[in-house]
Amino acid sequence: xxxxxxxxxxxxxxxxxxxxxxxxxxxxxxxxxxxxxxxxxxxxxxxxxxxxxxxxxxxxxxxxxxxxxxxxxxxxxxxxxxxxxxxxxxxxxxxxxxxxxxxxxxxxxxxxxxxxxxxxxxxxxxxxxxxxxxxxxxxxxxxxxxxxxxxxxxxxxxxxxxxxxxxxx
Amino acid sequence: xxxxxxxxxxxxxxxxxxxxxxxxxxxxxxxxxxxxxxxxxxxxxxxxxxxxxxxxxxxxxxxxxxxxxxxxxxxxxxxxxxxxxxxxxxxxxxxxxxxxxxxxxxxxxxxxxxxxxxxxxxxxxxxxxxxxxxxxxxxxxxxxxxxxxxxxxxxxxxxxxxxxxxxxxxxxxxxxxxxxxxxxxxxxxxxxxxxxxxxxxxxxxxxxxxxxxxxxxxxxxxxxxxxxxxxxxxxxxxxxxxxxxxxxxxxxxxxxxxxxxxxxxxxxxxxxxxxxxxxxxxxxx
Numbered sequence: 001x002x003x004x005x006x007x008x009x010x011x012x013x014x015x016x017x018x019x020x021x022x023x024x025x026x027x028x029x030x031x032x033x034x035x036x037x038x039x040x041x042x043x044x045x046x047x048x049x050x051x052x053x054x055x056x057x058x059x060x061x062x063x064x065x066x067x068x069x070x071x072x073x074x075x076x077x078x079x080x081x082x083x084x085x086x087x088x089x090x091x092x093x094x095x096x097x098x099x100x101x102x103x104x105x106x107x108x109x110x111x112x113x114x115x116x117x118x119x120x121x122x123x124x125x126x127x128x129x130x131x132x133x134x135x136x137x138x139x140x141x142x143x144x145x146x147x148x149x150x151x152x153x154x155x156x157x158x159x160x161x162x163x164x165x166x167x168x169x
Numbered sequence: 170x171x172x173x174x175x176x177x178x179x180x181x182x183x184x185x186x187x188x189x190x191x192x193x194x195x196x197x198x199x200x201x202x203x204x205x206x207x208x209x210x211x212x213x214x215x216x217x218x219x220x221x222x223x224x225x226x227x228x229x230x231x232x233x234x235x236x237x238x239x240x241x242x243x244x245x246x247x248x249x250x251x252x253x254x255x256x257x258x259x260x261x262x263x264x265x266x267x268x269x270x271x272x273x274x275x276x277x278x279x280x281x282x283x284x285x286x287x288x289x290x291x292x293x294x295x296x297x298x299x300x301x302x303x304x305x306x307x308x309x310x311x312x313x314x315x316x317x318x319x320x321x322x323x324x325x326x327x328x329x330x331x332x333x334x335x336x337x338x339x340x341x342x343x344x345x346x347x348x349x350x351x352x353x354x355x356x357x358x359x360x361x362x363x364x365x366x367x368x369x370x371x372x373x374x375x376x377x378x379x380x381x382x383x384x385x386x387x388x389x390x391x392x393x394x395x396x397x398x399x400x401x402x403x404x405x406x407x408x409x410x411x412x413x414x415x416x417x418x419x420x421x422x423x424x425x426x427x428x429x430x431x432x433x434x435x436x437x438x439x440x441x442x443x444x445x446x447x448x449x450x451x452x453x454x
Contacts, residue, residue, distance in 0.1 A: 014224070017221070018221075018224055018225065018228045019228075019232075021221070021225055021298035021299060021300075021310070022225060022228045022229055022232050022233075022236055022297065022298050022299075023232055023235060023236055025298070025299035025300065026236050026299050026434070049182055049186055050183075050186050050189070053186070053189065053190055053193060054189075054193075057193045057196075057197065060197075061197075061200070062217065064200070065210070065213055065214055065216075065217035065218075066214075066217045066218055066221040067300060067305065067306070067308075068300070068305075068306040068308055068336060068337070068344065068346070069305050069306060070200075070201055070204040070205050071200040071201065071203075071204040071210050071213070071214070072196075072197040072198065072199075072200035072201035072204065073201065075193075075196075075197040075200065076194065076197040076198070076201070079190070079193055079194065079197065083182070083190060087181070087182070113305075114305075117305065120201065120205060121205075122305075122306075122352070
């Protein structure tokens, strides 16, 4: 992984977390939309399971530490999301199909996280709630994927992130 | 179009990727175990919350108008009806005001008593970020923190009713657990009967209330305010909501559904009541 890719990933994760808390969550507090999860899915669908798992784990861990629930829950769920989407990566897949896939996998990851809350004994998460939230979550995450997938595709397929500085040793 | 930098197949994890995945899963499981069994990660939580809180404050300076617009969209249709309803109520209240002249002297006396008891200071704050909601804790981040005198446990109000209580603080921001959080309980008092009850948050659906005294009657239209019950740390007397329906079970116990006074999805300017119930930030999570 090159330096520019790591810097871009950090910038992308921080931006996604900030936009999630300040813009996405206020717009849809009951719909379980997750911009960071969509970012993880979009990157993994493009770059494969290795990048997906690292990005998913790191993003989930930061989100966990910044929240009130038990640390490690989102890290686990988004790690699974990164691996799952990475295994489904196909460079020949069209952008709309990739958007749908990113939205669907994110909705499943969010439902998995809600179920995880019940497993670890956190109040609020119920299996019924996770199932009920699935349709609006799917719709909302697909909308987010429509915005995010083209950007990640363009970034990861361009030469911008692979350029290295020459002449320094 | 060709994709020269892509490996030929990503359908399976390589051996190194499998090892990396196993290590990351083990690390996440360790974090979960540490966080669930003790407070070993409190410092890390505090550091990340403080850093994110500072970033939220900065981001809200730019995105605040957009956030307020987005938050107002779901309520736009209801605002016209609300204004018409409030105008109607206002006219009724004005008519009643003439009949309540006798009560004015009592009211003045009560105000005097309240002032004699010492009024708590209220720190105004703005909501700069919302938590994940739905399943996870229903939290908001405010742009005031311990350097403004805010401590864990302090009650937050929007001026009309109870919003929640402070869960975590950093120097410049704090995280508030909303009273509407499905996992949180609020001590309540029925203003009609004076009976104490326990209100449990139901997210955007308001509260579910059961009276502490099984013989107490809950009626549709009863107004509830915060009151002492159990481990409640809320300041007493803040409006909680109005009972909209009551279900009585076979054993005679009643559970009421309450429409909340404060909408958890439309919060912007709030106030932290600096009463004596707060504890320093170093206290337990």
